[in-house]
Amino acid sequence: MKINSKIATAVFGLAFAGTAVHAQSLDDAKKAITAEQYQKAKTMLKNLTVTEATKDENYFYLGWVYLKQDEADSAKIWFNKGVAVNPKSSLNYVGLGAVARLNKDQAGATSNFNQALALAGKKDSKPYVYIGKSYLLTNNGAPLAPYSASPADAQAAIDVLNKGVAINPKDAELFLTLGDADLTQLKSDAYSNYSTALDLDPKSPAADVAQGVLIKYANNFDDAIKDFQAALQIDPNFGPAYREWAETDARWAKNDPKVAVDKANEAITQYKKYLSLTDMSLESQMRYADFLIFAGKYDELQALTKQLSTSASVNLRVYRYLGYAAYNNKDYPAGLTAMNTWMTKADPKRIIPLDYTYLGHLQIASGQDSLGMQNLRKAYSLDTTQTDVLGEIARSLYTQKKYKESGDAYALFVSKSKGATLPDLFNEGRAYYFAYDPKKPDTTLLAKADSAFSQVQQKATKPVAAVSLFRAYTNDLRETDRNNIKGYAKPFYEQFVALTTAKATISDADKKSLVTAYDYLGTYYELIAKDPTKAADNFSKALALNPTDPQALDYQKRKK
Template sequence: MNKFKIFSLALVASASVAKAQDINQAKKAIDAEQFDKAKSLLKSIIKAKPSDGEANFVLGNIYLNQAIVDSAKIYYLNGLEAADKKNLNYIGLGQLDLDAKNAASAKANFDLAAKDMKRKDVNEFIYIGRAYMNSTNPDYTNAIAILKRALLIEPQNATALLAIGDAYHGANNQNDAYKSYRDAFTADPTLLRAKMQLGVLLKGAKSYEEAIKAFNEVIALDANYGPVYRELAETYYKWARNKPSTQQVNYQKAISSYEKYLSLTDYSMDSRMRHADFLILVKDYKALETEANKMIELDKVNPRIYRYLGYSAYENGNVEVAIKSLENYVKVPTNKVIAKDYLYLGFAKIKKGTAADGVVDAAAFDAGLADIKKAVAMEPLAVEDLGDFGKELFTKKQYNQAAALYELSATNTESKNYLNDNVYYGISLYYANANKEKTAIDAAGLAKADAAFDRVLVASPTYDEAYLYKGRINNLLEKDDLIIKNYQEYINRTSAKGAEELAKPATVKKIVESYNSIGASYANTDKAKAIEYFNKTLVLDPTNAYAAQSVKALK
């Protein structure tokens, strides 16, 4: 009997170890961002032992991380019925409460999870800390507080040190984050994510070359650790964005690093979507279209694929597919629509409605502009993406349409394109009226153009061309005093630049325009002044017919 008991206990221990190994394998797969593999392992554990609360909890966390909330909740509730570690599932429900901005209910669930902890247990505290961080409404202060409780019990717990490093990182406390990551890797040299995070901190500090060295140290330890290649890809991308001279080389390195990352994951839909998001960042729309079509073969119902199809179709010149795909995406209330979705939908509708020959479909343009306004309402800095599209319309001499776009960005001082967009806004409104009959002039639009150049002069007081355009605008409005004031200011500022500037043919042409406009403005009130300015024109351009005829008429 004794032998049998020992043997029976050994079997129980073996079963427990096997189960733990399966859970650990799933956790390793999660760390490696092999989510389909992790799901498969966890579902096998649950099938073999439905009473396994931890497996339900970890599986619920994967679904929640992937924003599949209904599935996450199902597994958390199943886990609460389990006999083993069911308390962990209160943590999952607590994170759902945090996502719903119900902090009190979240705290109640976290308290239930921790209620029966043994004196030396720390895992519940680590999971609660992660829940505070992983919520769509992260609370790094509470995450740090709960993780400190874990470290009081077990100061060298590498998982807790890694977690508090992430919490400090989220709270922008990079010094404590660095120390925590370093201590985590010292405590467990197999914890590659902790060492990788040291490189992530360098990337965040824009020390791109140093970050790449740090990531290469991780690769030297394990060349098959997938997440480090994703971090490499993102570092090369950021380096390219911050130093345009490196863009061509670094974009290519970013793409090849991401391909390596993908090869080391399980090509799950989640991994493919992250890849698609990255292809948008590096503007590789041909590859995005290929990836989107692969995804739709694998999952014909996943709505986010319509986003990728829409973006790539627009960039690759197929506006009909872009409109259809993006309308299919944004019309579903449960889809997480972002500003860029409406931006692309608006661009596609406008492009369809503004032919190259100058013909504009007003209804199509208005529909597109309405979508772009939705994008700007969701994310005011979406206006930073309007400039190039506005210039495209401007180049096609669709000035009113260009102005309608630039109007959305002209007062957003936070936009990096604030100055340039105001210049184009003012110029677009000017040219929209420049060749109109007097009775058709849009005085209100020209007043907006004048105000745009006032904003330009506040943002850039040395932008002298603004006075030239203010003179032209007031010429159309027939405001003689403002014509004289602005053209004279342009002359004064340009003359102050010296003889070299005044000798340029383009400058001479603008000075002549200014003299003639001032002369014409004085013609009805001060003939002597008018003749003086027309004669100044004739000094610069003796063959100027308008000035010569005006002098003759005024004498």
């Protein structure tokens, strides 16, 4: 029988089309998720929910992709559809528990997780895997942070994953996720768990990459890159290996100035390879934005996020990054507009302490000091590890001449932050000094000022003239009984004179302060020590620097 060529073409086309659809199995979709090809995975899984509509796993993995993309509401829709298809779907109950947890509904999370485990088969370890992963999820899309899970969440993940190991010690994904949980707390167990995952599945590029990430955080960059290369030998198109390679190069650049430029450029190259191997989805580009923050590439970050913000399907998180970038680029109006958009439109659960920090910085830079300090305080109250904001608050209060509050903020900053410097301690002293009001004398302010100045001198490699001068000023104010002067300031003025006159060049400001010191010392020797020779010597030195000095001229008149 003769076959019409057009019909044959159509039949064979349908046959091959059917094969192509069949090739897009759940395993293919899961591989796409692991490779961070989220758009590709979503397309596959949406097709599978049509062609295999009764298979509840299809709905779970589709919902999981939405969770990975920080879209919990959409994820919940698919998990509920999975439960509707199969009321005994343990994985979809895991998904519902993950959504509840991200929504800070701990009771709902626990209930759904328990339901999932009750429905799981005796040897079914996947619910344990994904409950563990759920504890490691964040719902705010925080910028690149290797240790984002809290100790409590990490331990909850470890506990449930170990229960999974007890029922199925051959599941490589269990050990891979255990390693991830350990890594968030920098536990040494991470390495052994990643190694076990590799032993169980030697063809897993994800396990090699995970092991490389762990080594990266030990700053063993060469060996980390070897692990990424090993992953690429297994699968040359495994994008996450290039992403982690890029982030390793960026960390290397920060740690070694000798290779900083080369490694920073190489990092960009590797990251672009990663992007080329993903589907260039918005989420992939958002991860690139994370990387640009880590790498300090704020010009490129601002350009990227400005472009992404014009998309109709924009993720609001773009505005966060646009705000961060614009602040670092000193484009304060654009930064403030972007951060206000993020803070007012994003779900409050997605706001992180760092957002308040940047908003506060932008407000202060835009002249909105009161609002700025309010947001910086909010950032610190939510995350007391953000001690650098205390320095910003202290500096802003000092600018506003709110010296007592500034001194208190500096004192807290110096005591809490590893980033505090000797100039910050000096500013603490100056703030307390200027806060003192002789009309309403509070000697505790002088004591705090002198203590701060004293600490600066003790910690400095050599005495600092400016500190000696302020100690002199401070101790002079201690002389509340002007009829019974003790000379508290004398040793500090003498130290200031010795340090300043030893300089190769004496500035005009130095000369003015020297005159003040000589006047004090001259008066001390005339009235307190009764040493006319030293009194005359000091007043003569004052006049040599300032022939119109009233105090020295008055002394000369009295002597005549």
